[in-house]
Amino acid sequence: MIKRSALPATFTINRHYPAKPARVFAAWASVEAKARWAYCVGGRERAITGPAGGTRHIFEAVYWDIVPGERIVFSYDMHLDARRISVSLSTIEFFAEAGGTRMRFTEQGVFLDGYDDVAGREEGTRIGLDNLERVLREGLDRGELDQTETDRRRAAS
Amino acid sequence: MTDRSTAHATFTIERRLTVSREKAFRAYADPRSKARWFVGPEGWERSDHKLDFREGGGPPGGLIHYYNALYQDIVPNERIVLAYEMHMDSTRISVSLGTTEFKSDGKATRLVYTEQVVFLDGHDHVAAREHGTRALFDNLAALLEHEAQAT
Numbered sequence: 001m002i003k004r005s006a007l008p009a010t011f012t013i014n015r016h017y018p019a020k021p022a023r024v025f026a027a028w029a030s031v032e033a034k035a036r037w038a039y040c041v042g043g044r045e046r047a048i049t050g051p052a053g054g055t056r057h058i059f060e061a062v063y064w065d066i067v068p069g070e071r072i073v074f075s076y077d078m079h080l081d082a083r084r085i086s087v088s089l090s091t092i093e094f095f096a097e098a099g100g101t102r103m104r105f106t107e108q109g110v111f112l113d114g115y116d117d118v119a120g121r122e123e124g125t126r127i128g129l130d131n132l133e134r135v136l137r138e139g140l141d142r143g144e145l146d147q148t149e150t151d152r153r154r155a156a157s
Numbered sequence: 158m159t160d161r162s163t164a165h166a167t168f169t170i171e172r173r174l175t176v177s178r179e180k181a182f183r184a185y186a187d188p189r190s191k192a193r194w195f196v197g198p199e200g201w202e203r204s205d206h207k208l209d210f211r212e213g214g215g216p217p218g219g220l221i222h223y224y225n226a227l228y229q230d231i232v233p234n235e236r237i238v239l240a241y242e243m244h245m246d247s248t249r250i251s252v253s254l255g256t257t258e259f260k261s262d263g264k265a266t267r268l269v270y271t272e273q274v275v276f277l278d279g280h281d282h283v284a285a286r287e288h289g290t291r292a293l294f295d296n297l298a299a300l301l302e303h304e305a306q307a308t
Contacts, residue, residue: 004235006256008167008271062227064242064252065277070161073252073275075240077229087229087238089254091163091275106165108273110238110256112230 007111009118015103015129017136021094022069024101027136028092041066045074055080070094085115105129164276166283171269172294176301178259178266182234184297185257186210194296226255235259243281250280270294 017024045061058079065073072092078085088109095102107125111118174181184190188208195206212228226241237257243250253274260267272290276282 004232004258006236006238006258006271008256008273010165010167010273062240064240065249067161071163071277073277075227075229075252075254084230087240087254087256089240089252089273089275091165091252093161093163106163106275108165108167108254108275110254110271110273112236112238 002113004113005116006113007116007118008109009111009116010106010108011118011122011125012107013105013122013126013129015105015133016097016100017103017133018100019136021096021101024103024136025069025072025094027132027139028072080115083115084112086111086121103129159278162277162279164282165274166276166286167271167273168283168287168290169269169271170287170291170294171267172298173262174266174268174298174301175264176266176305177264178234178261180301180304181259181266181268182237184301185237190300194300195293196296229254245280248280249277251276251286268294268297 041063043063045059045063047059048056049059050056056079058081059076060079061074061076063072063074065071070093073090075087075089077087086109088107090108091104091106093104095104105125107121109118109121111121184194188206188210191208192206210228210231212231223244224241225244226239228237228239230236230238236259239255240253241255242252251274253272256271258269260269270290272286274283274286276286
């Protein structure tokens with residue numbers, strides 16, 4: 001018998017990226033739509049990760065609000081194998097600022113049945129955002145410069 | 158051009174219902190019962206209510222609904238987690254996560270509702286949303302009270 005509980009928690013992560021909002025937004029749209037799911041309101045996404053032969057972490061999302069270049073709102077749940085451990089509402093906002101984009105990620109989650117490691121979720125989310133930053137920087141290094149970065153490099157040279 | 162903004166908020170409402178949690182849960186799961194309490198204020202017209210009470214359940218068809226919910230987690234007699242959006246005409250004004258817990262309290266039920274919401278682009282605010290939600294729980298409590306007395 002599972003002892004039922006539901007713990008609501010909210011955290012916010014701010015990041016700066018050296019690219020314009022449209023470019024950072026596009027990275028989300030392409031990262032999130034990696035297997036060519038329709039990236040549109042009402043669209044769904046599913047991703048399964050985990051160590052070989054170990055517990056499967058299953059992420060399933062539904063997109064509620066998409067404002068190109070500005071905002072993404074999605075809800076998602078996480079399963080460890082067959083057990084649902086959380087349901088979350090995530091808001092990602094993109095703001096133009098000097099030298100690039102400030103991205104604000106807000107998660108409002110409810111952690112279920114004792115799986116209440118909110119700090120672990122925040123840490124996992126930060127790792128995901130680190131990956132996004134790496135993808136963006138690699139793109140910039142390959143010459144996929146947007147105007148912000150072109151201007152910055154011109155000013156620096 | 159819409160000036161984009163967000164406001165995140167959380168509120169919790171607790172109610173003691175004088176029925177078992179099985180009965181309280183049924184008021185959410187049964188479309189006829191839900192249609193009796195999940196309504197607007199006095200004088201508001203009744204909308205086209207459709208309920209598909211199962212995980213992943215939502216209304217068929219388009220997005221232009223005042224209230225459009227997706228059931229994310231259902232534990233019979235214990236918990237319902239849903240995500241929902243509110244529209245005013247064709248403008249999306251908020252997206253929310255609503256968690257309802259049914260806790261046995263002797264022969265009664267303690268209902269705990271937590272809403273985690275993001276209000277969009279300056280529309281609506283948490284005090285109004287909490288007020289409107291409390292009115293729904295007033296309806297629910299009155300309906301269950303009425304049914305308990307009728308039996």
